[in-house]
Structures are given as C-alpha cells and as structure tokens.
Amino acid sequence: MPPSERPISPSDQAVAGGVAVPHHKGHRARLRQRFLQAGPDSLADYELLELVLFLAIPRRDVKPLAKDLLTRFGSLAGVLGADIPALSAVDGLSETAAVALKTVHAAAVRVTREAVSDAPVLSGWQALNDYVRTALAHEKREQFRVLFLDRKNRLIVDEAMATGTIDRVAVYPREVVRRALELDASAVILVHNHPSGDPRPSKGDIAMTRMVSDACDKLDITVHDHLVVGRSGNASFKTLGLL
Structure with missing residues (x-):
C-alpha cells in the first residue's frame, strides 16, 4: 500500500508541509x-x-x-x-x-452535602454516606466531625471539631455537648476518618464514642450513629451494634 494511503495509527506522527506534527x-x-x-x-x-x-x-x-x-x-x-x-x-x-x-x-463535596441538607438525614442515609466519603476518605490526618441535627433530624451544621495525626485525634465530649446546646441541636451524628483506609473501629474509637454518648444522654441529645470513613467504605457503629 502506498505510504499516502496507509492508515496513520495514533502513535504515528503526521507530516504537514514537511513539518512533523505531534500525534496528540x-x-x-x-x-x-x-x-x-x-x-x-x-x-x-x-x-x-x-x-x-x-x-x-x-x-x-x-x-x-x-x-x-x-x-x-x-x-x-x-x-x-x-x-x-x-x-x-x-x-x-x-x-x-x-x-x-x-x-x-x-x-x-458541596454537591453531596446539599443532598444531605435538603431532607431529614435519617431518611437519606446513602446520601450521608456518599457525602462523608467524598469529604474524608482521602484525608491524610484523622478528622473528627459532628453533624448537628434539629428536632426533625435536619442538618443544622456539619463542623470539624478536631484534627489529629495519621492515627489518632483528641475528642472532648464536653465540647460536643457545649456546641450542641449552642445550636439547639436535638441529635448528632459523629464522623471521623481512618487515613489507613480501614474503616473498622478501634478500641479507642469505641471508648471515645461511649464517652460522647454518655455525655449527650445526660442532656437528652441523641447520638444517632458514629460513622468511620475509610477508602474501602464506611463503618457504622449502629449497624455493628456498638451504639
């Protein structure tokens, strides 16, 4: 086949007016x-x-x-x-x-957060999981966030309460309660990420969640769940029977 008729592959260079033209x-x-x-x-x-x-x-x-x-x-x-x-x-x-x-x-992140904000959080659980994974799955440091909900379980605000290291973050139950009272929140959902990628709760996660839950219970603030975010998915304390 004459060169002029040979199909040019994507990796070839074309020639125009004697000048080589990059394949891209x-x-x-x-x-x-x-x-x-x-x-x-x-x-x-x-x-x-x-x-x-x-x-x-x-x-x-x-x-x-x-x-x-x-x-x-x-x-x-x-x-x-x-x-x-x-x-x-x-x-x-x-x-x-x-x-x-x-x-x-x-x-x-904003698009997925809007999906959470537009309806009661508990009726849009998949949207919530999508949002927290988009926001946190690839963070290099542990971040502890709290979603504060009103009496109809609508999102008031999602706040980062603490940022830690690659494998731990300090959480103060009294700060969660104080902020919930300031916002007149009736319930909360706790969220934090594992930079390791594995969402399975650690013993420290379990102990911390119990302390926050106990502090909230004393003031009739409901802890609906604690979600641990990893690159392979999310772990729910509620689903695992830990809350």
Missing part, C-alpha cells in the same frame, strides 16, 4: 467532542483528568501526567482527594493545575 495534535478537540456527544461515561478516568488539566495547562500533552496521577494516588477519587502539597510535588503539575483538581473535589 487535535486530541483535545476530539476528547471534548466525545465528552459532549457520548457523555462522561464514555471516558476513562485518565481522560476525565485530562479535561480538567486542559483548563490549567493550555499547551502540553497532559495524557502522561493524567496517567501518572492515577498511578501515584491509586484512583480518580485519590487524585481529587489528595492535598495541594502532595499534588504540587508531582513532576509537571503546577500549583494552578493542583488548584483546578482541588476545585473539582470541593465542588463534589
């Missing part, structure tokens, strides 16, 4: 069109990352960078959940690009 020329436009015409489900995770990186890196083939990010952080959720210093340490990823990725993550 036009790739951005093709990827955008596929997103628009076939929808996001037609794209692999690295291609979705490419679309985000296009916005922050205007003139470069970002496919290798997108694949490197997935390899380094393990998944799309891992990339978006990584903090700015970790992302900025990746060769070829500027602070601007890191901010673009974290903006997507922040938007995802």
Whole structure:
C-alpha cells in the first residue's frame, strides 16, 4: 500500500508541509467532542483528568501526567482527594493545575452535602454516606466531625471539631455537648476518618464514642450513629451494634 494511503495509527506522527506534527495534535478537540456527544461515561478516568488539566495547562500533552496521577494516588477519587502539597510535588503539575483538581473535589463535596441538607438525614442515609466519603476518605490526618441535627433530624451544621495525626485525634465530649446546646441541636451524628483506609473501629474509637454518648444522654441529645470513613467504605457503629 502506498505510504499516502496507509492508515496513520495514533502513535504515528503526521507530516504537514514537511513539518512533523505531534500525534496528540487535535486530541483535545476530539476528547471534548466525545465528552459532549457520548457523555462522561464514555471516558476513562485518565481522560476525565485530562479535561480538567486542559483548563490549567493550555499547551502540553497532559495524557502522561493524567496517567501518572492515577498511578501515584491509586484512583480518580485519590487524585481529587489528595492535598495541594502532595499534588504540587508531582513532576509537571503546577500549583494552578493542583488548584483546578482541588476545585473539582470541593465542588463534589458541596454537591453531596446539599443532598444531605435538603431532607431529614435519617431518611437519606446513602446520601450521608456518599457525602462523608467524598469529604474524608482521602484525608491524610484523622478528622473528627459532628453533624448537628434539629428536632426533625435536619442538618443544622456539619463542623470539624478536631484534627489529629495519621492515627489518632483528641475528642472532648464536653465540647460536643457545649456546641450542641449552642445550636439547639436535638441529635448528632459523629464522623471521623481512618487515613489507613480501614474503616473498622478501634478500641479507642469505641471508648471515645461511649464517652460522647454518655455525655449527650445526660442532656437528652441523641447520638444517632458514629460513622468511620475509610477508602474501602464506611463503618457504622449502629449497624455493628456498638451504639
């Protein structure tokens, strides 16, 4: 077959006017069109990352960078959940690009939080699980949060009460009770993450939950559950019979 008729593979370089044209020329436009015409489900995770990186890196083939990010952080959720210093340490990823990725993550957290805020929390348990996983599953340090609920079990506010180290966080039951009284909350849901990825409650988690529950009981504040968030899923104290 004459060279002029031979199909050009994606890895080939085209030649225009005697000048070699990189194989990725036009790739951005093709990827955008596929997103628009076939929808996001037609794209692999690295291609979705490419679309985000296009916005922050205007003139470069970002496919290798997108694949490197997935390899380094393990998944799309891992990339978006990584903090700015970790992302900025990746060769070829500027602070601007890191901010673009974290903006997507922040938007995802807000969208899932809205789903929790729009209805009584206890009637939308899956939405709650989705929200806390999106917000906390890839945090590098343990964070203890409390969802304060009104008499109809609607979310008043979700607050970070303490941030600790990679494997522990200090929790003060009196602070949980004090804040619940300030907000006129009738119930709470406790939430914290395990940076190790394993959501199984530790002995320390169990002891701390009992102390918070005992303190709340004295003032008729209900502790509906304690959710432990890990990369592999969430663990519910209520479901495990620990509360």
